[in-house]
Amino acid sequence: MMQESGPETKSNGSAIPNGAGSGNHLLECGSLREGRANGETPSGEIGAADLAHIQQQQALQVARQLLLQQQQVSGLKSPKRNDKQPALQQQLQEFYKKQQEQLQLQLLQQQHAGKQPKEPQQQQVAATQQLAFQQQLLQMQQLQQQHLLSLQRQGLLTIQPGQPGLPLQPIAQGMIPAELQQLWKEVTSSHPAEETPSNNHSSLDLSSTCVTTSSAPSKTSLIMNPHASTNGQLAPVHTPKRESLSHEDHPHSHPLYGHGVCKWPGCEAVCEDFQSFLKHLNNEHALDDRSTAQCRVQMQVVQQLELQLAKDKERLQAMMTHLHVKSTEPKATPQPLNLVSSVTLSKTASEASPQSLPHTPTTPTTPITPVTQGPSVITTTSMHNVGPIRRRYSDKYNVPISSADIAQNQEFYKNAEVRPPFTYASLIRQAILESPEKQLTLNEIYNWFTRMFAYFRRNAATWKNAVRHNLSLHKCFVRVENVKGAVWTVDEVEFQKRRPQKISGNPSLIKNIQSSHAYCTPLNAALQASMAENSIPLYTTASMGNPTLGNLASAMREELNGAMEHTNSNESDSSPGRSPMQAMHPVHVKEEPLDPDENEGPLSLVTTANHSPDFDHDRDYEDEPVNEDME
DNA sequence: CCACCCGTAAACAAGG
DNA sequence: TCCTTGTTTACGGGTG
Numbered sequence: 001m002m003q004e005s006g007p008e009t010k011s012n013g014s015a016i017p018n019g020a021g022s023g024n025h026l027l028e029c030g031s032l033r034e035g036r037a038n039g040e041t042p043s044g045e046i047g048a049a050d051l052a053h054i055q056q057q058q059a060l061q062v063a064r065q066l067l068l069q070q071q072q073v074s075g076l077k078s079p080k081r082n083d084k085q086p087a088l089q090q091q092l093q094e095f096y097k098k099q100q101e102q103l104q105l106q107l108l109q110q111q112h113a114g115k116q117p118k119e120p121q122q123q124q125v126a127a128t129q130q131l132a133f134q135q136q137l138l139q140m141q142q143l144q145q146q147h148l149l150s151l152q153r154q155g156l157l158t159i160q161p162g163q164p165g166l167p168l169q170p171i172a173q174g175m176i177p178a179e180l181q182q183l184w185k186e187v188t189s190s191h192p193a194e195e196t197p198s199n200n201h202s203s204l205d206l207s208s209t210c211v212t213t214s215s216a217p218s219k220t221s222l223i224m225n226p227h228a229s230t231n232g233q234l235a236p237v238h239t240p241k242r243e244s245l246s247h248e249d250h251p252h253s254h255p256l257y258g259h260g261v262c263k264w265p266g267c268e269a270v271c272e273d274f275q276s277f278l279k280h281l282n283n284e285h286a287l288d289d290r291s292t293a294q295c296r297v298q299m300q301v302v303q304q305l306e307l308q309l310a311k312d313k314e315r316l317q318a319m320m321t322h323l324h325v326k327s328t329e330p331k332a333t334p335q336p337l338n339l340v341s342s343v344t345l346s347k348t349a350s351e352a353s354p355q356s357l358p359h360t361p362t363t364p365t366t367p368i369t370p371v372t373q374g375p376s377v378i379t380t381t382s383m384h385n386v387g388p389i390r391r392r393y394s395d396k397y398n399v400p401i402s403s404a405d406i407a408q409n410q411e412f413y414k415n416a417e418v419r420p421p422f423t424y425a426s427l428i429r430q431a432i433l434e435s436p437e438k439q440l441t442l443n444e445i446y447n448w449f450t451r452m453f454a455y456f457r458r459n460a461a462t463w464k465n466a467v468r469h470n471l472s473l474h475k476c477f478v479r480v481e482n483v484k485g486a487v488w489t490v491d492e493v494e495f496q497k498r499r500p501q502k503i504s505g506n507p508s509l510i511k512n513i514q515s516s517h518a519y520c521t522p523l524n525a526a527l528q529a530s531m532a533e534n535s536i537p538l539y540t541t542a543s544m545g546n547p548t549l550g551n552l553a554s555a556m557r558e559e560l561n562g563a564m565e566h567t568n569s570n571e572s573d574s575s576p577g578r579s580p581m582q583a584m585h586p587v588h589v590k591e592e593p594l595d596p597d598e599n600e601g602p603l604s605l606v607t608t609a610n611h612s613p614d615f616d617h618d619r620d621y622e623d624e625p626v627n628e629d630m631e
Numbered sequence: 632c633c634a635c636c637c638g639t640a641a642a643c644a645a646g647g
Numbered sequence: 648t649c650c651t652t653g654t655t656t657a658c659g660g661g662t663g
Contacts (some may be wrong), residue, residue, distance in 0.1 A: 210633065266643075423636085423637065423638085424637080425637085441652095442651080442652060442653085443651085443652090461640095462638090462639065462640085463638090463639095465638095465639075465640070465641085466637095466652085467640060467641095468651095468652070468653060469639080469640095469653095469654085470637090470639085470654090471652095471653080471654095471656075472637090472653060472654050473654085473655085479653080485652090486652080486653085
């Protein structure tokens with residue numbers, strides 16, 4: 001068997017236990033979560049489920065009181081104090097439903113009737129009572145939430161977003177995960193007038209839809225929020241902490257106030273200054289039915305959005321899970337090291353892909369950009385399935401992938417042991433083109449592979465052989481005797497020659513091929529330019545950590561494009577100018593410091609940053625594959 | 632069915 | 648002698 005250059009350790013023995021250990025760790029995480037979801041409370045931590053439970057119970061207490069009060073009015077039969085909580089809760093919910101419906105009816109009547117004074121005293125009384133109820137409820141909620149908050153602060157509570165065990169009721173939605181909070185923030189800021197977190201009106205209604213919302217019932221908002229006192233009304237129940245804080249920090253940046261205009265839905269009253277705005281707010285948008293209804297609507301909007309987000313997230317997760325499963329035969333290959341990254345990843349991973357599959361924290365490359373945690377997360381789950389590696393599922397399959405996807409995938413492949421859907425030839429070519437001198441030694445090519453693809457940190461013997469095989473086999477790879485020895489270069493023309501045979505169609509992409517011909521070496525730049533045009537945003541996030549990603553992305557894109565036959569050239573893409581990505585090139589990567597042949601390296605910068613720690617792992621990995629293959 | 636591409640495995644040789 | 652590098656052949660699967 002061949003050995004790679006570099007300190008490779010065939011220490012299977014150590015690798016296995018390590019892998020097992022990490023796997024266990026992950027599993028533990030999983031079970032832990034499950035445990036929490038089931039209401040178990042491990043080690044002094046209280047999960048969201050428990051929290052929900054507590055909230056429910058507390059809410060029930062409130063409910064009892066309210067029900068008692070209500071009974072006095074409506075003559076309901078008083079429930080026994082020992083009644084089962086679910087029943088009670090149900091009652092409460094129904095009660096509120098009715099209340100809300102009633103309220104809505106009234107509101108509608110009022111609205112439809114315009115200014116017609118047509119409310120019998122009775123209605124007014126009822127409305128007042130409802131308001132009183134709601135206020136009481138809110139107060140109680142505030143109390144309980146304050147309590148919860150204090151618990152949280154004491155570390156007794158940990159609220160985790162998206163607990164599976166939670167009932168999918170509005171209640172559960174109160175556990176606003178960070179994303180939702182963000183969404184909330186966006187919603188409240190973008191939608192003019194949404195219900196103000198720091199503003200009381202909204203809170204009224206929240207009770208109906210979200211009885212116990214708010215993951216971070218902010219006591220602070222109550223205390224510090226100037227508006228609360230100004231209005232002299234109830235403080236927000238549904239105020240994400242972050243939100244309230246941000247507003248409090250900037251008292252004059254009220255979500256309902258912007259550009260001198262009141263942003264209450266449908267208002268747009270002009271307020272010269274903040275003070276007048278506050279006045280206006282209190283006068284025009286005081287706690288009345290209308291405001292309440294508007295808040296309700298807003299709540300529903302937000303809820304919708306939250307639901308939508310949740311659904312989309314679920315979908316994403318399913319997609320990732322699906323892909324992962326497909327590409328990964330559950331081969332419990334214990335994976336080694338890199339526990340560091342695995343820890344960080346495992347956390348997110350457990351959220352993103354609650355699979356029981358052995359999470360092999362194999363990401364030696366470690367997440368450079370936690371930003372794109374998404375992909376890298378699942379990915380981490382490795383695919384040791386070396387068995388049936390299907391090649392070229394790329395060509396056609398990937399066609400629709402956008403450059404943004406590519407950029408993401410790139411990060412994905414970097415951290416995930418998923419076989420990249422690109423041919424060896426393409427990858428080799430890209431590796432070479434990425435190099436400053438457009439030439440690499442065999443060993444440098446190897447290094448590029450391992451650096452850019454987690455997958456190639458294993459099965460070294462296999463893929464290295466394939467690389468050599470490809471280098472020799474394809475005419476497009478030209479071996480050049482160098483001072484140092486032999487280096488490999490790419491004959492673009494030759495490379496492109498063989499491609500048209502592959503797939504037909506999609507003329508829209510041909511440009512790339514053509515440009516390749518035209519610019520040969522600069523091809524990269526051209527591609528990257530187009531890439532940059534299309535996907536800089538994502539791209540940057542992905543490439544922040546490692547600029548090389550851009551090149552890889554372009555490679556992938558090339559591959560994809562090449563897979564499609566093009567017929568038309570000269571396009572904007574071919575602009576030979578250097579894309580931003582390319583501009584970074586010099587800084588890029590050169591093979592890791594370990595590389596003996598390495599010398600042309602202006603680079604090695606990134607690598608050190610991202611990989612130097614892992615790279616040793618990379619090395620280690622490289623051989624494990626061999627061993628694992630035998631497993 | 633065929634031709635082609637691709638990946639994998641392996642034998643072999645040359646050189647350090 | 649061992650390892651790396653490079654070449655070559657063979658085989659099987661996928662695809663058009």
